[in-house]
Amino acid sequence: MTNTKLPALPAMPAGLLTRDADESLTDQIVRTVAARIEERLLRPGSRMPSIRAFAASHAVSAFTVVAAYDKLVARGYLASRRGAGFFVRARPGTVTAPAAAVEPAEQGLDVPWLVRNMFRQLPHQQMPGTGVLPAEWLDGEAVAAALRHVTRRRQDILLNYGVPQGHLPLRQQLQLKLAEVEIGAAPEQIVTTAGVTQALDMVAREFTRPGDTILVDDPAWFLMFASFAALGARVVGVPRLADGPDLGRLAELAALHKPKLYVINSVLHNPTSTSLSAAKAFQVLRIAEQHGIVVVEDDIYCDLHPGAGVQPATRLAALDQLKHVVYLSGFSKTMAANLRVGFIAASPELARRLADRKMLQTLTTSDIGERAVHQILCEGTYRKHAERMRARLDGMRARTVRQLERIGLRIDMAPPAGMFVWADAGRDTNVLAEKAMAAGLLLAPGSLFSPSQLPSCFMRLNIAAMQDAAVWRFLERELDGENR
Amino acid sequence: MTNTKLPALPAMPAGLLTRDADESLTDQIVRTVAARIEERLLRPGSRMPSIRAFAASHAVSAFTVVAAYDKLVARGYLASRRGAGFFVRARPGTVTAPAAAVEPAEQGLDVPWLVRNMFRQLPHQQMPGTGVLPAEWLDGEAVAAALRHVTRRRQDILLNYGVPQGHLPLRQQLQLKLAEVEIGAAPEQIVTTAGVTQALDMVAREFTRPGDTILVDDPAWFLMFASFAALGARVVGVPRLADGPDLGRLAELAALHKPKLYVINSVLHNPTSTSLSAAKAFQVLRIAEQHGIVVVEDDIYCDLHPGAGVQPATRLAALDQLKHVVYLSGFSKTMAANLRVGFIAASPELARRLADRKMLQTLTTSDIGERAVHQILCEGTYRKHAERMRARLDGMRARTVRQLERIGLRIDMAPPAGMFVWADAGRDTNVLAEKAMAAGLLLAPGSLFSPSQLPSCFMRLNIAAMQDAAVWRFLERELDGENR
Incomplete structure (x- = not known):
């Protein structure tokens, strides 16, 4: 490396770096040089001092400068030309997001x-x-600790794909969790998903073709209406009362529309937070069986319910044991939405089909989130x-x-x-x-x-x-x- | 807490715990008690010693025993009955996965x-x-370090949903990365996805209805055939030569089938690892424009290519600047499949539609993986x-x-x-x-x-x-x- 080329501009004033700061020397250089480029004190095309010259003029090691220049290259501030050194780059205009505010509705609220x-x-x-x-x-600390635990383990688990059906130890733990609400599901009957949203999308794609009808409660969780409509399904609402759907209407709509699916929150229904009575649960299953409707039980609010010993709660999957009921739940509401860990429990044969479908749709969900949820469930603090x-x-x-x-x-x-x-x-x-x-x-x-x-x-x-x-x-x- | 109830079985022999082990005392108790339950030395229904009695007989703190019992409850070994103490639970039979082996093909290879x-x-x-x-x-260490970095940051980022379009700093970094291959894309033109697999599924759902034709190269990446077929699309192959598709056949098939999409790897095509010539790239765009076909450029092998300065590589999106080309890429091949981070770059208007679609399909991708990839890209080591x-x-x-x-x-x-x-x-x-x-x-x-x-x-x-x-x-x- 030689310093006899055209003189480079001084990249930054001397004396700016401090060893006492929380920030590493490398990061101080990155921050200062980046700011000078953004303020156009260093202009596109100008040559940076050589590694050696920069190191000498700021009394840091060449290693520190190499690391800083690498980061500046990665962030688009510098370009490296082999043999010629580092140059300030023309940066594409970075557009920042508009200030957070409620977005005006263009065509009414939707x-x-x-x-x-x-x-x-x-x-x-x-x-x-x-x-x-x-x-x-x-419990942010529990989530952070679980993720740290996962990253401390063998690193190859961070690099490989997970298995399409989902992390096996998590599915084993979910078997125990489901047993507590009297749903028997072996690990091979469970498929993990990126939240209940993806689970609903997968189940709807499995059972419906464009033009088919899906029954939902009215009111019910709005996102799925648009999600089902995007699949070409007709979404028809069953009036929801305090103890479950209006059974008369349910039977009428079932006969009229021959729906493929009926999606229902049996416990802590969104938006009313009421639950299905045992008597209605039984009747819902009878009507569904009579008309060949698959019942999709979305139990995302499961862990906000104090348990059947405290307040009545009848899960359709507990009555039917996953024969005609597909059960969905997840941890976005009570643990961390960001881990994107939900799951489907279904009959062994349907679970196999859904695992194949998931593979075609997203290959795998993130094993990392699934390992973190497994860790949190095992710890006993959840x-x-x-x-x-x-x-x-x-x-x-x-x-x-x-x-x-x-x-x-x-x-x-x-x-x-x-x-x-x-x-x-x-x-x-x-x-x-x-x-x-x-x-x-x-x-x-x-x-x-x-x-x-x-x-x-x-x-x-x-x-x-x-x-x-x-x-x-x-x-x-x-x-x-x-x-x- | 009283010890005057029915005497509990000794849960485990004294003298088994050691303070020198790598394993915490809590984990030693959990492991030992779990093993004894699995070996049926402790039988379902039997009462565990009280916290105090267990602590005394093993010379550990009550805190240690509480933590161990909690974990054993979480793992389904014990049940806690308020006021009555802890009991050994009947466990559902946990089925373990069959030994790893290649699975026989049931109906031929598919x-x-x-x-x-x-x-x-x-x-x-x-x-x-x-x-x-x-x-x-x-680079497992880089992935682990990036994840640790993410978990050290403000914990609320681990708890909230990300934004449906994807982590903004990552999209800003991707803008720089795309600029290096001469594709101009502002952050709002980029939508993150759970890998290229989900990106293809989303784009196909945006542009096709059942019965529509999608052109692919023949040979090409097999997973997408099944993924498109599951959407009801007809998948038709264009013979792929060493420098790109057979243009005559492409034009014929375009006229015959009126396809909505043409999916192509322009650089390092899977499975041949060859790349599109500049001349063919230009012709592909002309044919696509003439027939109103959206070109989907899957550039997942991007970072395995040494760069256009070393070997010719013409990206369709670099020619067309995302007007009729939708560009897909990701980090599953070169960083970590398990992070499930891919992305779509498209026109501003299409990117908006795809972000809405993603929201309906999976709400968000995992912000955590996106933050980790951003961290790795910024570090300059990637x-x-x-x-x-x-x-x-x-x-x-x-x-x-x-x-x-x-x-x-x-x-x-x-x-x-x-x-x-x-x-x-x-x-x-x-x-x-x-x-x-x-x-x-x-x-x-x-x-x-x-x-x-x-x-x-x-x-x-x-x-x-x-x-x-x-x-x-x-x-x-x-x-x-x-x-x-």
């Missing part, structure tokens, strides 16, 4: 609008319409964590419902558990949601929860996200006097 | 058969048909790692090709880079693959790489998996003399 807005980085307390618990309620979350929700539910009623909302189905309240605002909640949006608050209007998408006076409120005075002030102002 | 077998835990050197590099070639992998493949390619020719295989398209060799065995490779299977070796017969699935004399060999004498002995024995 499901993609709501879901996109749910992912915006609004503070949780400004999103009474959100479907998740506040991050600080979840059980207590779930108990704490339930206690916390129990501590605010009755108070929040009373307060909502006081300001003029009607709550006919008072939820015994879970995070949601389905409240009647006595006016079009689409209008209310648009006003809320203008005030920087996200509401979930009832129209979205119906496959009909018709205007509705209901909305879904998340009691864990009703702790901010601004939310209450907004609701009080809007509902004042008119609905008592 | 794509799911091959893919299922690729996921079996066969040693890499027994899978000359595999599509991945050996785990020890990849570039050198990719260089090392290329050098390693270069070091074995010519030698392996010569050796294959020596034992009687014909290789007409000698690959200049990449990991695959497309070899003509002069006999039906389905038969050869079945014999290999019986010998515990996995071959990838040519029939699988054709949408026609017709018997073929070709097979795909992975030069990184041809380092074992058993593979060569098998091939030599089978091909001996007959094909020279």
